Amino acid sequence: MKEIVIVTQNRTGLMADISEALAGAGVNIETLEAEExxxxxxxxxxxxxxDPALLALHNAGFEAVTEDAIVVRIxxxxxxxxxxxxxxxxxxxxxxxxxxxxxHKGFALVALxxxxxxxxxDLVRDCLVNK
Numbered sequence: 162m163k164e165i166v167i168v169t170q171n172r173t174g175l176m177a178d179i180s181e182a183l184a185g186a187g188v189n190i191e192t193l194e195a196e197e198x199x200x201x202x203x204x205x206x207x208x209x210x211x212d213p214a215l216l217a218l219h220n221a222g223f224e225a226v227t228e229d230a231i232v233v234r235i236x237x238x239x240x241x242x243x244x245x246x247x248x249x250x251x252x253x254x255x256x257x258x259x260x261x262x263x264x265h266k267g268f269a270l271v272a273l274x275x276x277x278x279x280x281x282x283d284l285v286r287d288c289l290v291n292k
Contacts, residue, residue: 185215
C-alpha cells in the first residue's frame with residue numbers, strides 16, 4: 162500500500178481544494194487523516210488511483226511525498242499495537258506513521274510506514290495482510 166503525505170500551510174478551504182483536485186481526476190479517497198501542526202497542515206491519505214492522484218495534486222500546486230506502508234492484522238485488544246510497536250523499538254527501526262484502517266471481529270488492520278522497509282517487513286512477516 163502506498164500513502165501520500167502533503168505538508169503545507171494550513172488555511173481555510175485546504176481540504177476542499179485537495180478533495181476537489183482528486184475528484185476532478187476521478188480519484189477516490191480511501192483513507193484520510195489531517196491535522197494542524199503549528200501553522201502547517203499534515204494530510205495523510207490513501208487513494209484508489211495512485212499515479213493520477215499524485216499528478217492531480219501536483220497540478221493543483223501541492224507538494225506530495227509518498228511512502229510504502231505495510232499492512233498488518235493484529236488482535237484488537239489492549240496491548241495488541243504495543244507488541245508490534247515494541248518489535249520496531251527493539252530493532253531500532255523508526256515508525257514514521259501508524260494508521261488503524263479497520264477494526265472488525267477481534268482484529269485490527271493497521272498500516273505502518275517505517276524506515277528500512279525490508280527489515281520492517283521481516284519484523285512483521287507473521288502478521289502481514291498480503292504475504
